[in-house]
Structures are given as structure tokens and as C-alpha cells.
Amino acid sequence: MTTPPAIEVQDLSLVYGQGQTAVRAVDAVSMAVRRGEMLALMGPSGSGKTTLLMVMGCLLRPSAGRVALLGRDLAQLSPAAMAAQRLAHVGFVFQSYNLFPALTARETLRMTLRLKGWEAPAAEAEAVRLLDLVGLGDRLDSVPAKLSGGQKQRVAIARAVAGGPEVVLGDEPTAALDWKTGSGIVAMLRDLARQGDRAVVLVTHDPRVADLADRVIHMADGRLVEATP
Amino acid sequence: MTAVLPPAVLLAWRNLAYDRSRFVVTMVGIVFSVVLVAVQTGLFFGFTATTTIIIEHSGADLWVALSGLRNFEIAMPQKERHRNIVMGIPGVARAEALEVFFSAWRKPTGGNESVLVVGFDPDSGLAGPWNLVEGDAADLRLPDTVVVDVISKAKLGVARVGDQAEINGRRARVVGFTQGIRSFTASPYVFATFANAINYGNLNDRQANYIIARLADGARPEDVKQAIRERMPDVDVLTKAEFAEMTKTYWMFTTGAGTAILMSAGLGIAVGMVIVAQVLYATTVDHLTEFGTLRAMGAPQGFILRIIFWQAAITAVAGHLIGILIAMAIAHASQYGTALIIVPPDLAAALFFVTFAMCATASLVSIRKALTIDPAMVFQR
Numbered sequence: 001m002t003t004p005p006a007i008e009v010q011d012l013s014l015v016y017g018q019g020q021t022a023v024r025a026v027d028a029v030s031m032a033v034r035r036g037e038m039l040a041l042m043g044p045s046g047s048g049k050t051t052l053l054m055v056m057g058c059l060l061r062p063s064a065g066r067v068a069l070l071g072r073d074l075a076q077l078s079p080a081a082m083a084a085q086r087l088a089h090v091g092f093v094f095q096s097y098n099l100f101p102a103l104t105a106r107e108t109l110r111m112t113l114r115l116k117g118w119e120a121p122a123a124e125a126e127a128v129r130l131l132d133l134v135g136l137g138d139r140l141d142s143v144p145a146k147l148s149g150g151q152k153q154r155v156a157i158a159r160a161v162a163g164g165p166e167v168v169l170g171d172e173p174t175a176a177l178d179w180k181t182g183s184g185i186v187a188m189l190r191d192l193a194r195q196g197d198r199a200v201v202l203v204t205h206d207p208r209v210a211d212l213a214d215r216v217i218h219m220a221d222g223r224l225v226e227a228t229p
Numbered sequence: 230m231t232a233v234l235p236p237a238v239l240l241a242w243r244n245l246a247y248d249r250s251r252f253v254v255t256m257v258g259i260v261f262s263v264v265l266v267a268v269q270t271g272l273f274f275g276f277t278a279t280t281t282i283i284i285e286h287s288g289a290d291l292w293v294a295l296s297g298l299r300n301f302e303i304a305m306p307q308k309e310r311h312r313n314i315v316m317g318i319p320g321v322a323r324a325e326a327l328e329v330f331f332s333a334w335r336k337p338t339g340g341n342e343s344v345l346v347v348g349f350d351p352d353s354g355l356a357g358p359w360n361l362v363e364g365d366a367a368d369l370r371l372p373d374t375v376v377v378d379v380i381s382k383a384k385l386g387v388a389r390v391g392d393q394a395e396i397n398g399r400r401a402r403v404v405g406f407t408q409g410i411r412s413f414t415a416s417p418y419v420f421a422t423f424a425n426a427i428n429y430g431n432l433n434d435r436q437a438n439y440i441i442a443r444l445a446d447g448a449r450p451e452d453v454k455q456a457i458r459e460r461m462p463d464v465d466v467l468t469k470a471e472f473a474e475m476t477k478t479y480w481m482f483t484t485g486a487g488t489a490i491l492m493s494a495g496l497g498i499a500v501g502m503v504i505v506a507q508v509l510y511a512t513t514v515d516h517l518t519e520f521g522t523l524r525a526m527g528a529p530q531g532f533i534l535r536i537i538f539w540q541a542a543i544t545a546v547a548g549h550l551i552g553i554l555i556a557m558a559i560a561h562a563s564q565y566g567t568a569l570i571i572v573p574p575d576l577a578a579a580l581f582f583v584t585f586a587m588c589a590t591a592s593l594v595s596i597r598k599a600l601t602i603d604p605a606m607v608f609q610r
Contacts, residue, residue, distance in 0.1 A: 050608050059525060059605045080529065083604075087527025098522040098607055100240065102247035111236040115528055120233055171608050 004071035005032035006167050006199035007056050012065035013222075014051055025051040027222035028065070035166060038193040038200040040209045043219035049203045050171060052219070056201060057090050057169045058082040070166055087116060091160030093170035093189070093202075097152040099144040105131055105155045106140040109162050116163040130158040134188065150181035157185070161192055168192065170202040174209065186212045237532055241539030244516055255508040255544050256551065259584065262501020263552025264559070267572055267580055269494035271560050273487055274576065275569030280413040280480045281473040283329075283347060287356040289441035290450060291315075292472045293457060298465045300479040301472070302345060302414060304329060306436040311461060315440050318456045320448030325350040326437030328426040331416055335395040336386030343416040344385070346396065348426020355441055358420040364390040364405025369422050376405040380567060381417035396429040411569055413480055498587055506591035509541060513595035517602065524604035533599045537592050545581075545588035552584070553577045 014026040026048045033039050033056075041049040054060040055067055058074055059082075067074050069085055077085065092098075100108055109127030110120075118126065131140055134154040144152050153173060160168050170189065174182030186202075186209050193200040193214075202209050210216045218226040234242070245252050278285075284292070284301055293315055295305040315324040328348030333341050349357040351370055358366060358376045368374055375396070377385055387394060392403045396419065412418050427434045444453060454466040467475065481487025513520070520533050556572050563570040 054605050054608055057525075058527075059608070083524070083527045083529055085527070086525070087529075090527070092522075092525055092607075094522070094607060098518065100243070100519050100522075102243035103240065107239065107243070111239060112526070114236040115523075115526070115532065 003035070004068070006035045006070060007033040007201070008066075008068040008071075009052075009056065010066040012052075012055065012062045012067055014048075014055060014060060015063045024222050026055065026062070029219075029222070029224055030065075031217060031224060031227075033167075033199040033201055035199050036194055036197045037214040038190045038202065038212070040213035040216045041201060041203045041219060042205065042210060042216055043225075047219040048222035049219045051222075053169050053171060053201060053203050056167075057092065058085045088163075089165050089167055091162070091165040091168040093153070093156050093160045093168065093173045095172035095175045097144065097149075097156045097176075099152055099155055099159075101144055104141045104143050105136055105147070105158075108155060108159055112159050112162045118163070126162070130162055131155070134158045148181075149177050150185065153177060153181075153185050154188070157188060157192070161196065161198070164196070166198050168198055168200045170200070170204075172204055172206075173202060174204065174206045179208070182206060183208050183212075190214075235535075237535035238539050241536045242543055244512060244519075244536070245540055245543055248512070248515070251508065251512065252544075255505065255512075256548055258504030258508060259501055259544055259548025259588070260552040260555065262497050262504065262587065263549055263580060263584055264555050265497030265500070266494045266583065267553060267556030267576065268559055268570055269490055269497060270576060270580070271556065271563075271570035271572040272568060273481070273490045273494070274571040274573070275563065276413060276486065276490065277477050277481060278571060279411050279569055280476050282410060283356060283418070284469060284473045284476065286359055287441060287469070288353075288443065289355050290444040290469060291321075291442040291453060291457070292467045292469070293440040293442065293461075293464050294438065294467075296463050296465050298467075298475070299483070300476045302329065302331075304438040306432070306438055307440070307464065309435045309437050311464065312437070312440045314460050315442050315457060318453055318460065320445050320453040320456070322443045322445040322448075323353060323355075324440055324442040325353055325355060326423055327356050327439040327441050328423060328430065328432065329438045330426075330430050330432070332397050332419075332429060334385055334401070334419065335398075337392060337394050338386045340386070342384055342386075344396065344419045345412055345414065345416045346419050346421060346426050346429055348421050348423040348429075351422045353443075355443065358405070358407045358410065360407050360409055361405050362408045364403070366405055368404035369420065369425070371402075371404070373400045373402055373425060373428075374404045374421065375401045375425070376407060376420040377403060377417060378410045379406045379408050380411055380565070382406070384417060397431065399429055401429070409564065411567065498583065501584075502587045502591045505541070505544065505588050506594050509537070509544075509588075509592050509595045510598065512540065513537060513598050517598075518607065520599055521602050521604055521606045524602055525607045530600060533602070534596055537595050537599055538589070540595075541588040541592035542585065545585045548588075549581050549584040553580060 010030050012029045016023045043049050106127050110123045113123035189200050190212050216228045295307045312324050312326050332346050334344040387403050394401050450468050457466045560570040560572040
């Protein structure tokens with residue numbers, strides 16, 4: 001029996017708006033992402049890569065075509081069921097971190113795990129383990145305002161992998177970081193993909209991501225135009 | 230400690246505490262509202278208690294007055310021989326005349342004040358003064374003597390036992406001071422014996438405003454009332470509770486005084502609700518990205534609602550505690566003032582639910598906003 005791809009997209013289209021104002025953001029895209037691989041989605045602004053990421057992350061419903069997460073077709077799921085899929089199987093990393101200003105790193109992780117159904121003592125231990133894993137064992141009780149950009153993104157990565165989701169999606173995760181810090185973040189995401197047997201998809205303009213990714217897909221005008229290798 | 234808090238409670242508390250100046254503004258709004266409502270309601274209770282203070286402390290079981298009675302302060306004179314008729318009714322242990330009338334008090338330092346003279350029978354003490362803190366009530370048997378309340382000292386221009394003033398042009402020597410016997414009207418109570426009161430009012434001693442009666446053990450008030458009415462069809466006969474209720478209703482609702490106080494209390498709730506709604510809404514808008522992030526992560530809508538609910542609940546509990554403590558302090562201080570404010574534990578408890586409902590209702594605006602969050606928003610910034 002073969003394991004289904006973490007994400008599978010077939011002939012997927014997504015149209016914003018209706019009639020003359022309709023915009024076809026994604027147009028007949030087919031692709032798959034395996035567990036253990038890091039994929040970079042590249043392309044100019046407006047090429048549809050973030051929209052495609054949102055569809056893969058159960059945040060948008062496609063207008064046509066099929067998208068499956070871990071073999072499960074998402075097209076027929078209710079909004080609540082899509083939220084449940086996200087909570088159980090998808091982690092997100094955002095360009096501007098999207099941390100909670102009032103929570104410390106430890107509390108952010110703990111809250112995420114509790115949200116995923118972990119009991120308090122186990123959530124506490126796992127929060128500490130994950131923050132150690134991303135090199136923030138000494139900043140457990142720091143709020144975002146007391147962390148550098150790289151440290152914030154590492155907290156966000158720890159949050160994204162908390163609870164062991166099979167898929168991690170990142171939207172320009174290095175855009176706000178300097179070269180060295182950004183490279184470290186990408187390397188960390190690649191390691192988390194390989195060691196955790198999870199699929200990582202990063203939307204990016206950053207060539208460092210392309211260098212470290214297992215595969216790169218280029219988009220333009222909502223279509224896949226090139227894939228490497 | 231935060232490790233054991235449910236995540237929604239933790240985030241709610243941290244959201245509130247993170248922006249301390251906003252939290253203080255929220256607290257001030259809620260505390261203001263709680264104090265306003267508690268004090269207004271306490272005033273209502275205080276006024277209500279004050280309107281019936283003589284009735285409640287009189288020791289009389291039945292009150293007999295000419296038909297048309299509407300409150301304690303104003304009663305038409307009836308024949309004093311009614312006392313004998315009441316006394317002859319089976320089940321009546323004691324009956325006596327009581328005079329209650331407004332009069333002019335001339336202060337020793339000059340100037341006049343209106344007072345409400347209560348002329349009682351010193352042999353029984355029914356409807357007489359209580360809680361004497363200075364002087365001796367027995368001295369009231371002397372001619373031209375009165376007892377007043379310490380609260381009225383300044384108003385009546387008297388400071389100590391032995392001070393003299395005039396009632397209706399007749400000498401009135403203060404032989405004692407009570408504490409806590411306030412009048413609902415602007416006219417302080419002045420206690421005198423029935424005989425002295427008759428003199429102060431230049432009244433006919435064969436008339437009296439009230440005949441008050443104490444029932445014999447085992448006598449049924451309804452039976453006695455019925456018997457009195459049969460003997461005297463032109464009088465109202467009321468139990469203590471009925472007369473107290475009638476007087477309360479008259480002053481609180483017929484005159485509109487109570488309605489005005491209750492409306493102020495309602496206004497306090499409305500003001501508090503608007504303040505809380507505004508602050509909670511602003512807090513929600515400030516944290517919209519975080520709520521969007523939570524939704525993107527897959528947090529169910531119920532989780533977001535719980536955060537907003539807990540924000541409202543935390544502000545309600547904290548605001549109520551602080552507000553009710555301030556209101557109780559004000560109520561305590563009012564014991565020495567002219568307007569009595571009563572904030573009993575029952576009122577404090579009831580106001581907690583009012584505050585909670587106020588905050589929960591105020592959070593509805595925020596909840597509506599939070600429910601419309603599109604989780605995709607976090608990718609579109």
C-alpha cells in the first residue's frame with residue numbers, strides 16, 4: 001500500500017469575484033507534496049502562490065478541481081471541519097510572525113498544544129522541549145517584544161510544529177529577516193521537514209529558500225510554469 | 230500558575246493585562262457604573278427604609294386613621310375617643326393616641342426649620358424614640374421637652390442636652406439625642422409626649438392623627454381589623470406591614486422619587502454597558518490579527534468566543550469587587566449623613582449578576598466582530 005502525498009492538488013482553480021470583475025488567481029494547477037520534502041513556491045507578486053498556499057492549508061475552498069490533505073478531499077468539508085483539519089494537520093509560519101504580544105514563548109507553545117487537546121503538564125513539557133529544539137531554551141519566558149526577529153520566527157516555527165502536524169506552510173518566512181538569520185530559519189524548516197517526516201511548503205521570493213528546498217515550483221498568472229528539479 | 234489556566238482564560242487575562250492603561254480605563258468605567266448603580270439602589274433602599282422608620286420601630290400592630298390615609302406624615306385628625314372604641318375590641322391589648330404633624334422650629338441661633346413632631350404616649354413608649362445616645366427619655370415627661378436626632382443637630386441649631394429652641398412659638402428644651410432616626414422629608418423628627426405635642430401644635434386634645442394598637446397574644450390581626458371597621462366605618466385600619474408598604478409606595482412611586490432614583494440606577498447600568506462595550510470592542514479590534522491567527526491555526530469559533538467572554542467576565546469580577554467595596558464605604562459613611570444608603574449583602578450579590586450581565590451584553594458587539602474574522606486575513610497583510 002502506498003502512502004498518499006501529504007498534499008495533492010489536481011486541476012485546481014480559484015476565482016475571486018464574479019462576472020467582469022472575476023480574477024482567476026489559480027488556474028488549473030496540479031501538483032503534489034510528499035512528506036519529508038521541503039517545497040518552495042516562487043513567482044512574482046500576484047502569481048497566485050499565496051492563494052494556492054491558502055487552499056492547501058484549508059483556508060480557501062477551490063472554485064474547481066480537487067485538493068486532498070493526507071489523502072482526504074477537502075472540497076466537501078464544512079468550515080468547521082476545515083478548521084479541525086488545520087488544527088490537527090497543518091502548521092503555519094507567517095512573514096510577520098503573528099505571535100501573541102501578551103504571551104511568552106512558553107505560553108504561546110503551551111496554549112497551542114492545549115488547543116490541540118494536550119493536557120496541561122504534557123503541554124508544558126512539550127513547550128519547553130520544542131523551544132529548546134529551536135534554540136530558545138533560555139528565552140522561555142520572553143514576550144515577543146523582548147525577542148529579535150529571528151527569535152520570534154523561531155517561536156513561530158516551534159508553534160507551527162507543536163502537536164506534530166504533517167504539513168507546515170510558510171508565507172515569506174524569511175522576508176523580515178537578515179541574510180544570516182533567514183538562512184538559519186530555512187535550514188531549520190528543512191531539518192524539521194526531513195526529521196519530522198512532514199511536508200513543508202514555503203511561498204517565497206528568497207533565493208536562499210530555493211537553494212535549500214528539495215524542489216522549487218515557479219508560478220505566473222496563476223499557473224505552474226516551471227518546476228525544479 | 231498560568232500553566233493550569235485554560236488557554237482561553239490565559240489569553241483573555243493576558244490580553245487585558247498587556248495594555249494596562251486600557252485595562253485601567255475599563256476598570257474605571259465598570260467601577261463607576263457599579264458604584265453609581267449600587268449607590269442609587271442603596272439610596273432607594275435607604276429612602277424606603279427611612280419612609281417607614283417610625284412605623285417599623287413603633288411596636289404597634291395596628292394603625293387606625295381617618296379614611297383616605299396615604300402616608301405616615303399626613304393624616305387627618307380623628308376623635309380621640311376612637312382610642313376607647315379600639316381599646317374595647319376583643320384582641321386589643323393596648324390602644325393609644327399618636328400625634329404626627331409638621332410644625333415650625335425656631336433655632337436658638339435664629340432662623341426657622343420645618344420639623345415633624347411625633348407625640349407619643351410615654352407610658353407605653355409605642356412610636357417613641359429609640360437608640361438614645363445622649364440624655365434621658367424619661368425627661369420627656371417634663372413640660373416643653375423634646376428629643377431629636379444627632380443628624381439634625383446642625384439643622385436644628387442645637388448641640389447638646391439642655392439647648393433650647395421654639396416650636397410654634399413655644400419653648401422646646403432638648404433632653405436627649407437619638408442616632409439614626411432620619412426623616413424621609415426635609416423635616417427632621419422631633420419626639421415629644423402626646424401632651425407636649427398637643428401644646429406645640431395648639432391642638433385639641435380630644436383629637437389625634439392615629440390610634441395605634443398592640444394586639445393581645447394569639448389575636449388575629451384580620452379579625453381585629455374587621456371588628457374595628459364594623460365599629461368605625463369611616464376609618465382605615467392597617468397592619469404595620471400594610472401601613473409601611475402604603476407609605477413606601479406613596480413616597481417611592483406615587484411621588485416619583487423612587488422612580489427617579491431607579492432611573493438613575495438604570496442610567497448607571499447603561500453608561501457602564503456603553504463604556505465596557507467600547508473598551509471590549511477596541512480590545513477585540515486591537516487583537517483582531519491574533520484572533521485571525523488563531524482561526525488560521527484551526528481554533529474553533531467557540532475558542533475565540535470564550536476568550537472574549539472571559540475578558541468580559543474578568544473585567545466584570547474585578548470591576549464589581551472594587552465598585553462594591555467603594556459603594557459599601559460610601560454606605561458606611563452615609564450613616565452619619567442625612568441621606569441613608571443601604572448596600573446589604575443581597576444587593577452586592579445581585580449587583581454582581583447585573584455587572585456580569587452588563588459586561589456579557591457589552592461583549593456581544595465584540596463577539597459579532599470576532600465571528601466575522603476571515604482566517605485568510607493573516608496572509609493578506
